[in-house]
Amino acid sequence: MMSKTAAGESATQKGALSHSEQHYFDSYDHYGIHEEMLQDSVRTLSYRNAIVQNKHLFKDKIVLDVGCGTGILSMFAAKNGAKHVIGVDMSSIIEMAREIVELNGFSDKITLLRGKLEDVELPFPKVDIIISEWMGYFLLYESMLDTVLYARDHYLVEGGLIFPDKCSLHIAGLEDAQYKDEKINYWHDVYGFDYSPFIPLVMQEPIVDTVQGNVVNTTRCQLIEFDLNTVQLSDLSFKAKFEVEAKRQDWINGLIAWFDIVFPAPEGKIPVGFSTGAHSPYTHWKQTVFYLKENLEAETGDVLRGELTCAPNKRHNRDLDIKITYDFEAKGIDAARRSKSGEDTFIMR
Numbered sequence: 001m002m003s004k005t006a007a008g009e010s011a012t013q014k015g016a017l018s019h020s021e022q023h024y025f026d027s028y029d030h031y032g033i034h035e036e037m038l039q040d041s042v043r044t045l046s047y048r049n050a051i052v053q054n055k056h057l058f059k060d061k062i063v064l065d066v067g068c069g070t071g072i073l074s075m076f077a078a079k080n081g082a083k084h085v086i087g088v089d090m091s092s093i094i095e096m097a098r099e100i101v102e103l104n105g106f107s108d109k110i111t112l113l114r115g116k117l118e119d120v121e122l123p124f125p126k127v128d129i130i131i132s133e134w135m136g137y138f139l140l141y142e143s144m145l146d147t148v149l150y151a152r153d154h155y156l157v158e159g160g161l162i163f164p165d166k167c168s169l170h171i172a173g174l175e176d177a178q179y180k181d182e183k184i185n186y187w188h189d190v191y192g193f194d195y196s197p198f199i200p201l202v203m204q205e206p207i208v209d210t211v212q213g214n215v216v217n218t219t220r221c222q223l224i225e226f227d228l229n230t231v232q233l234s235d236l237s238f239k240a241k242f243e244v245e246a247k248r249q250d251w252i253n254g255l256i257a258w259f260d261i262v263f264p265a266p267e268g269k270i271p272v273g274f275s276t277g278a279h280s281p282y283t284h285w286k287q288t289v290f291y292l293k294e295n296l297e298a299e300t301g302d303v304l305r306g307e308l309t310c311a312p313n314k315r316h317n318r319d320l321d322i323k324i325t326y327d328f329e330a331k332g333i334d335a336a337r338r339s340k341s342g343e344d345t346f347i348m349r
């Protein structure tokens with residue numbers, strides 16, 4: 001434990017971490033991933049706008065930036081009146097953050113600590129505000145929210161603020177027959193050989209990709225909302241019901257999921273927020289697609305009801321086990337033929 005980590009030092013010895021943890025932090029060493037995040041202007045400007053909108057709350061406050069990366073959020077907070085910002089990151093990118101913070105004249109306002117947030121000792125016993133960009137694909141992949149909750153429970157003053165503080169997962173049906181067929185049929189004939197045993201493996205991995213808004217062919221449904229002020233670690237393993245309605249006569253080949261983010265706002269003001277849905281501008285989180293084993297033949301107004309179960313994988317905590325069960329209730333004269341029930345399991349890794 002140390003209250004300050006000098007350049008090149010870390011409060012966490014990397015060798016003591018599991019291989020998967022080392023791999024996780026290594027993935028943030030390279031500048032490329034940070035370039036992608038910084039260039040995601042929906043993401044980065046939302047943080048800046050939310051801080052600017054709440055300048056009066058940041059004024060003279062102690063701020064903790066959980067997983068500071070290149071230090072961008074720390075600098076937004078320092079520039080907008082924070083008395084002091086503590087940026088913590090386990091990855092070696094923090095050495096670049098040191099250079100950047102100094103280059104931009106914030107060395108006396110920002111203290112950077114290298115190590116896992118769970119291991120470092122902060123120079124202040126409590127902080128007034130936590131800022132963090134912790135969201136993974138399908139919101140919870142990477143399990144970094146666990147670290148934000150740890151920071152909240154150990155360091156946030158009573159009544160302190162978390163930026164952002166509300167997030168929600170959403171789901172809808174989509175038509176994507178061509179891509180789904182290509183992805184599956186490929187394995188039936190690989191240079192003349194039958195590789196079909198790969199198909200169940202391919203099907204169980206959700207696909208992270210950009211989806212055109214017009215292939216979403218049902219109404220949307222919010223699966224779950226988390227309030228970061230109160231959510232507990234155990235709430236991140238959840239079971240949520242959904243119900244969507246077909247908007248046209250079309251195939252439903254799978255389900256598309258995305259998340260929305262909301263920041264605290266001053267009384268009477270519209271909060272800053274953004275959506276990662278197919279109906280919204282591009283973000284690097286794209287959308288997550290779950291192909292169903294069965295294709296559903298939908299007519300306008302048919303109802304797809306189901307339940308999605310999500311939990312961190314027992315062996316690899318940062319992976320997600322997801323199960324979708326559903327009842328598709330078709331209407332009309334051929335309702336019996338088209339109605340279907342199913343269960344599909346997925347793993348995000």
Ligand SMILES: C[S@@+](CC[C@H](N)C(=O)[O-])C[C@H]1O[C@@H](n2cnc3c(N)ncnc32)[C@H](O)[C@@H]1O
Nearest residue numbers: 028037067068069089090091115116117133147
């Ligand atoms: C999604 S990036 C965000 C970087 C930066 N805040 C930004 O907005 O550009 C998350 C960062 O959190 C760091 N991180 C994740 N878990 C951490 C932990 N438990 N302790 C310290 N750093 C962590 C990663 O190394 C990574 O640099």
